[in-house]
Amino acid sequence: MPLVSPYVLKSALEGRGCFLVDGAMGTELMAQGVPPSGVLLANRDSPEKVIAIHERYLQAGSRILTANTFGYCDGKPLADYVHEGALLAEQAAHYSAMPACVWLSLTTSFVRNERRAIPTLVRHRAVLLETCTSLAHAVEAVQIVKEASPAFIGLSFHFKADSILPDGSNVDDVVRETTPLSVDALGANCGDNPESFIRLVARLRLATDCPILIQPSAGVPKGTAIERWQYPIQPPRFASTAKTFVALGVRFVGGCCGTTPAHIRAIYDFCFREANQT
Numbered sequence: 001m002p003l004v005s006p007y008v009l010k011s012a013l014e015g016r017g018c019f020l021v022d023g024a025m026g027t028e029l030m031a032q033g034v035p036p037s038g039v040l041l042a043n044r045d046s047p048e049k050v051i052a053i054h055e056r057y058l059q060a061g062s063r064i065l066t067a068n069t070f071g072y073c074d075g076k077p078l079a080d081y082v083h084e085g086a087l088l089a090e091q092a093a094h095y096s097a098m099p100a101c102v103w104l105s106l107t108t109s110f111v112r113n114e115r116r117a118i119p120t121l122v123r124h125r126a127v128l129l130e131t132c133t134s135l136a137h138a139v140e141a142v143q144i145v146k147e148a149s150p151a152f153i154g155l156s157f158h159f160k161a162d163s164i165l166p167d168g169s170n171v172d173d174v175v176r177e178t179t180p181l182s183v184d185a186l187g188a189n190c191g192d193n194p195e196s197f198i199r200l201v202a203r204l205r206l207a208t209d210c211p212i213l214i215q216p217s218a219g220v221p222k223g224t225a226i227e228r229w230q231y232p233i234q235p236p237r238f239a240s241t242a243k244t245f246v247a248l249g250v251r252f253v254g255g256c257c258g259t260t261p262a263h264i265r266a267i268y269d270f271c272f273r274e275a276n277q278t
C-alpha cells in the first residue's frame with residue numbers, strides 16, 4: 001500500500017473519526033543505545049534502527065508516522081538530517097501493508113533559524129510543529145511554514161499541568177492567536193500524566209472548532225541520566241485515557257516521550273480495532 005498523500009489526510013478531516021498517530025522515536029532510539037545527542041544523527045548513522053521503529057508503529061496500528069526530524073545536532077547541517085528523516089519515514093510508509101501518512105515533526109526554533117531550508121523541506125509534505133512552549137514563536141513558525149505551502153500543518157503545545165504555557169499563555173490566548181492561521185490541527189503533546197490532558201481537551205473543545213491533536217508522554221520520568229529515564233504509565237492505563245480523548249472528539253491521538261509501540265497497540269486494541277475489524 002503506498003504512502004498516503006497529506007492532501008488526502010487533510011480532506012479526510014472533513015469527515016469524522018480519529019486518526020491513530022505513533023509514539024516516541026527519541027526514547028525508542030535511546031533504548032537501543034543511541035545517545036540523546038545522536039537521535040537526529042541516527043537518520044544517517046543507523047537508518048535501519050529508525051526504519052525498524054517506524055515499522056513497529058505501523059504494525060501496532062499507527063496510520064500516521066512522525067518522521068525523526070525533531071531536535072538538534074550542534075555543528076551539523078540540521079536541514080540535511082531533517083530531509084533524511086523525512087525520506088526514512090516515507091520509505092517505511094511506502095512499504096507498509098496498510099495505508100499510512102507521514103508528517104515532519106519540527107521545532108519552532110528549527111523553522112525560525114533555518115527558514116531558507118523550509119520551502120524545500122515542507123513542499124507537498126505534512127508538518128507538525130510540536131512541543132511549542134512560546135506562543136509568539138509558534139505563530140511565527142506557522143507563518144513561515146504556511147508561506148512555503150505545506151500540504152497540512154498541525155500545531156501542538158507543551159502545556160504545564162495547569163494548562164498554562166511556560167510563557168504564561170493560557171488556552172484562550174493560544175486559540176485567539178492561532179485561529180487566524182487556520183492550522184489543520186491544534187493540540188498538546190509531551191507534558192505530564194495523560195490524565196492531565198483531559199481538562200485541556202475539554203477547554204479546547206469549548207474554545208475552537210479546529211481538529212484537536214493529543215500526544216501525551218508516558219508520565220513523568222524518573223531517573224538521573226536522560227537515556228535511562230523510566231516512564232511510569234504502562235500501555236493499559238495510557239490506552240484507557242486515550243479512549244476518553246477519542247470520546248471527547250479528539251481527531252489525532254498518539255504518544256510522546258516514553259511511549260512505545262506497545263502503548264500504540266494498546267490504544268489500537270482499545271479504541272480502533274472494532275472500527276477497522278482487523
Ligand SMILES: [Zn+2]
Binds near residue numbers: 191217256
Ligand atoms: Zn515529549
